[in-house]
Amino acid sequence: MLESFFNTMIAKGRWMLIPRGLGTTLLIALCAVLIGSVLGCTFALFKISKSKPLNYISSFYTTIIRGIPMATQLMIFYFVIFAPLGFSNTVAVAIIAFGINSGAYCTEIFRAGIQGVDPGQMEAGRSLGLSWSQTMRKIILPQAFRTILPTYTSEFITLIKETSVASFIAVVDLQKACDNIRNATYNAWIPLLSCAAIYLILTLGLTKFFAIFEKKLAKSDRKSK
Numbered sequence: 001m002l003e004s005f006f007n008t009m010i011a012k013g014r015w016m017l018i019p020r021g022l023g024t025t026l027l028i029a030l031c032a033v034l035i036g037s038v039l040g041c042t043f044a045l046f047k048i049s050k051s052k053p054l055n056y057i058s059s060f061y062t063t064i065i066r067g068i069p070m071a072t073q074l075m076i077f078y079f080v081i082f083a084p085l086g087f088s089n090t091v092a093v094a095i096i097a098f099g100i101n102s103g104a105y106c107t108e109i110f111r112a113g114i115q116g117v118d119p120g121q122m123e124a125g126r127s128l129g130l131s132w133s134q135t136m137r138k139i140i141l142p143q144a145f146r147t148i149l150p151t152y153t154s155e156f157i158t159l160i161k162e163t164s165v166a167s168f169i170a171v172v173d174l175q176k177a178c179d180n181i182r183n184a185t186y187n188a189w190i191p192l193l194s195c196a197a198i199y200l201i202l203t204l205g206l207t208k209f210f211a212i213f214e215k216k217l218a219k220s221d222r223k224s225k
Contacts, residue, residue: 008190014181021177022198028094028173029160035099036159040106045136047111058107065104071165073097078169094166094173102159109151113144146217153210157203164199174198 009015046058065073077097078090087093117140125135167176178195182188 004187005190008181008185008187009194014184017172017177017180018174018194018198021172021174024091024171025160025163025166025173025175028091028098028163028166028171029156031095032098032102032163033156033159035095036102036106036155039100039103040110043103043107044110044114047107048114062104062107065101070098070101070162071168073101074165074168090166090169090171093169094163094171098159098163098166101162102155105155106152109148109155110144112151113148114140116147117143149210149214149217153206153214157206157210160202160206161199 043058043061046054047062049055068076074094074097077100078093082088082093114136121139121143122132122135125139126132130138163173164175166173167179170176172180174195178191181191185191
């Protein structure tokens with residue numbers, strides 16, 4: 001077993017493919033969640049606004065993006081939109097595609113959080129002389145953030161796992177790195193189980209980290225009351 005592991009992972013420095021692939025996976029996930037957060041907040045505000053055109057735009061966006069599989073979206077972005085334009089940076093395309101996809105889910109997460117805040121909070125803010133945007137930024141959003149944090153962190157963890165389909169457009173992420181080792185050595189179980197273990201450790205570690213963060217946030221809230 002040790003000899004098989006050495007020949008598969010250590011020989012010829014193949015193991016170096018894994019940290020590089022992991023770095024690409026984390027880069028895509030982090031950039032995508034930032035894009036998704038901005039889009040999600042924007043379209044959530046569209047969805048709760050009194051403007052029907054903005055409501056329609058937000059609903060159209062979330063319906064289309066959430067209704068199409070991520071792998072299909074990724075290939076549409078690369079082969080249909082960007083490749084004909086001569087844009088061949090697959091990592092950038094993956095970031096854009098995953099960011100837009102994440103934005104649709106973040107839209108519903110943020111919308112639910114904002115609408116979950118007591119409507120009286122908005123009225124109280126306006127009565128104090130704050131504008132709608134000031135009330136939203138200083139009163140509503142901080143309260144909504146505490147409500148949506150568990151769901152939002154779950155979206156980030158899910159996004160990390162979903163990036164495994166980035167290899168569909170030849171991105172050398174963690175999944176593709178392990179596939180390359182498998183193809184080079186004709187040994188499937190060691191690289192694939194290594195890949196699964198890394199994803200599991202990553203997701204469990206992030207779950208634990210965010211759970212600790214939520215507890216600390218809850219404690220600080222109780223102390224401030």
